[in-house]
Every structure is written in C-alpha cells, then in structure tokens.
Amino acid sequence: MTDQAYNFAYLDEQTKRMIRRAILKGLAIPGYQVPFASREMPMPYGWGTGGVQVSAAVLTPDDRFKVIDQGADDTTNAVSIRSFFERTAGVATTTVTADASIIQTRHRIPEEPLTEGQVLVYQVPIPEPLRFLEPRESETRKMHALEEYGLMHVKLYEDIARHGHIATSYAYPVKVEGRYVMDPSPIPKFDNPKMGDMAAIQLFGAGREQRIYALPPYTQVISLDFEDHPFEASKANHACGLCGSEDSYLDEVIIDDAGGRMFVCSDTDYCEARQAAGHKGQDAA
C-alpha cells in the first residue's frame, strides 16, 4: 500500500528532477562529485539518505527493488529502507540479485555479476577520497580540478614505508577513466575490481555531504597502486562454512567464548542460492 499523503517514492517531482539532473551530470563526467541540494529525509543523515534519494529519483512503478547492507538483505537498516520504499512507492521487492532492477547497497557489491539494465545505488558517507588528507572542501575541489593527486600517492607510499603494505582495506581509492580519483564508498577492497567494466549503471549518493557521482556501464575503474606494490583484492583465506564458496567475501562470526569462529558469505542471497543448489560448507548442518 502506498502512503497516500506522500508522492510516489516520497520525494516530490521537482526534487526528483533536480536529483536526476545531478545523476545525468554525474554519468556524463564519471567520477566527478556533483553537488546537489540534498533534502532532509525521514531517516537520519549517515543512514543512507543519499542512496535513498538517488533510488527515489530513479525508481519507477515497474521496478523490482533490492536493498543490502553488509551484503545481507536482512540487516536492520536494509529492512528499514526496503520497507520505506514498499510503503511510499509500493514497488515490488526481492532479495534475489538477478531479479532486481535497482539494488541499493551499503558497503558491498553483490557476488553475482550484475547485468545491463540493472542499477546499483551506493550509500556514501564521505564522498571525498581526499578528505582525510585535506579537510577543506574548497581545497579538495581545487585538487580535483587540477588533477593534483600527488598527496594521495604520498599517503599510499607512506603506508608502504611504514607497514610494508598499503594500509587501506576498505574505501580503497580508485581512478576513473584516467581522470578523477573517486571514493568507491566503504566497500572492502575485495569488491573494487567488480566496479570496472561493470554492465550495470553505478550511482553514488551522499546525502549529508550533498554529493552525487556516477559510473556509466563499462567504465574503466582502476584501484590506485604502484608497479612494485600492485593492488591486491584480499579476503579471509577460508571457504564459506555454510556454502563452501572459495571466492566470495566472508564475514567472521564468533561462535563461542573459547576462540571458536567460522567464516560465512557476507552476501546472503549468493550463499542461500548456493546452498539451495546443493553446495555445502564444512560447518553446514
């Protein structure tokens, strides 16, 4: 049931038009952060208001909507956002990655490759990849304009000098089409390679910071690295305890107070589908 007091997908049409303009601009300049007049949403800033506004602007009544948080459809905030759109837009929802036309995500890219016609909407807390190197927005915008990314390389180099490795494991910066350095949102760097050459449209919404950016399908996205320290997508060196998958991203679950733990897929839909197909991990019942 749609809540009659509000417009389809909550936002008024004027606001959606403003957001769509920002999205189109973002798609035209991949990786560039487009300022937009983010609205107060009925959920707190920092809880996906950017993603929600982007989803609201691109949703149509025929869409099938999926929401994941940490890869799972059943985490509380994913449940909350899904029911928000069930209520305000009355759209069909699904947990099956392949069935969804729009997927809103926080911190993960689904394991199953996305296809043409799908849209992946990321919730972004801090859209500026240079923010923790330079707190001033006026400065970072200048740095992007001048393609002045030396500071970022120095930071990565210092990591290597100090730790022997680049000490960034999530929100690992990428370069888009050889131009803009972009924050991929706090996905684990394991997911970074999936961003490049993706068949689906990728949209990024940062509500509190009032920024939208985008990657059109089949965009070149390269994780920053050095020739002698190449980028490496890493994950826990285990197989999923439930479905036995060797190549999905794993969460570590503590199962007793004596150091016992097991590893399970963070992508619940992927894991369930594998179990349904008869795959079994070593901890499966």
Added chain:
Amino acid sequence: MYVAVKGGERAIENAHAWLAEERRGDTSIAELSVAQIREQLSLAVDRVMAEGSLYDPDLAALAIKQARGDLIEAIFLIRAYRTTLPRFGASEPVDTGAMACDRRISATFKDLPGGQVLGPTFDYTHRLLDFKLVADGEVPDAPTRDPEPGDVPHVTDFLNREGLIEEAPQDDTPPSDLTRQPLEMPAERALRLQALTRADEGFTLGLAYSTQRGYARNHAFVGELRIGAVPVEMDIPELGFAVEIGEVTLTECETINQFKGSKTQPPQFTRGYGLVFGQSERKAISMALVDRALRWEELGEDFEGAPAQDAEFVLYHADNIQATGFLEHIKLPHYVDFQSELELVRKLRREAGADQVQEAAE
C-alpha cells in the same frame, strides 16, 4: 551452530512498540497534551521551531511529545516534515523595527528611545528550586502597562548617524536558499546567517564562548536584544500588493564590536547579527558573536586560526541533524569493513612477528 541471522523486520516492529510504550510512561499518570507542551514548555517549542526551521508551535509541540522530550529528535521530525511542504513563495523581509517588543534591552546605553523593557526573563531570578510548583503551578496575574506608542528604533541606527559604526552592507540580490541549493564554499554572509540561525544551540554557544575567551576575540557589546512579534507580509501576484499573512515571534540581537581600523577602514565599530525564531536569546547572542567572527575576511582582519573564524569548520559542523545522524550511524553494522581491517592487521602483525623472530636469530 551459526545460522544466518533472520528476523530483522520483527525485531524492528517490536522495538517500535516498546518505544511507544516507554514514551507514554506510567499510564496511571495523566497523558501530556500537545497544548500543554505548547503553552508550558514554550522555550523548548521555540528551540525546535528555530532549529527545525519551521514556525509552527503546534507541530513543534507534537514533535517534542513524540520525541519523548529529546529536542534534537524533535527538530529532526520537524525538518523531515518541512522538506515535504510545497513552496508557495517568499515573504517580504520582516521589519524588526516595527516589532511589538516583549523584551528590549541595550547594554550600551542606559536609556534610549523605546526604553529598556525587561520582559519575561530569567535574568534576575535566583536559581532556587521553587518547591511550590510541585503542588501547585497557579500564578497571580502579572501587572500590565500599555506599550509605548510607535516603532522601537534600532540602537545601531543611532550610532550610524555619527558614522561610528560600519554601514550595514546593503545588497538586494536574492540570497541563495540553504534548503534548496547545496552549501558551497565560500559562503556569502546571507548564507552563513541562514546556517547559523538553524545551527545547534550548544555548538553555536560553545563557538561564541570561545571568541570571548580569546579564540578570535572581537569584544562584543550587546547593542540591543529584542524579542517580540513581527507581522509577516507576502506579495500576492494576483493582488499586486503585499498582505499580512500572520505574525512570528523573533529574537534579534545586534552586537557592537570593537574594531581598530585597517588600511582600508577608519576606526569604526563593527556589527554582528543574530536572528532566531521564538524566544531564544542565548542562541541569538551566540549567533551574533559567531557571525562577527566569520566576517574577518571582509573586514580585513587576520585569520588567527580560531575555529569560530573558519567558515568551513563552522558551517559544515553546526547542523545538529547532520551531526547526530552521522555520529549515530556508527551504531549500524560495519562487519564488512571491520573484517577487512581484521585481515589487514593480522597480516601486518604476522609479518612484524616474523621479522622479530628473524632479528632474534641474528
């Protein structure tokens, strides 16, 4: 044995039901009405209207009731509601000179046209708990007097006649609207004032206090503080003239600040300005002090590196709805990021451990 967690939906529903029960409290105690909140907690209502940027005492009172008295939560409810409202147009600028003042004081002149009016202030109350209120809140009527006839002119205008204070910069270009355009730096004064008037009272107070203690000190006198109702007029295109559509209570503070003069300016007092919905004088004074501190550049002063001078620092962190949302989002699951950090730290420790063993062997 671990199974993937299920049941988020039911947990959320049950949490909401419990919350509603807690909000109501002991049902043997009479329920609080929205009208009681509006009338008897009116300063809380004023704060919610000011920081919620919506002048509606009934809705603000409802929000306070729904939020169990958590004012930032109430402000959030109002903000989320206001953003859905259609815009019919903009009012004419309000004329605070025509304010029906409940309170009007100047700290710079002993007496002045329009008089000093204390009004309903806590200022000279002794902060002793009034135990009579536990039993009985009835009060005798306060004495009344007819207001002085005529407008109450602004104190700064008197100074201006002598050229002792800077001209208030006049600019008739329509200011940008903070709620309709993204905040971009550098922000002109009109935009800064919009952000400050809805800024968190505590944050603004802390910043203002820091200027008094030497972080960009600008020695402010309260030239004038006034509280009262002003009519709101709106130009109706079909009529071709402005009509009064209601009135709002405002608190306005104009500070007179020291200024030694610079290469381009003769010695002159300078201005800070605060204007807030409702009776919120702590906020209005704070706002005026921070406004003045942020004006360092246009007045040719030095940037001392003080937080209150730094427009990006002040404006990007003053909004309590943005701040509380982002702060509290760290309650959300971060398993995935944490897992990647775990892997990295384990790897770095493994390598560090290996190095130590090797060193010991050598």
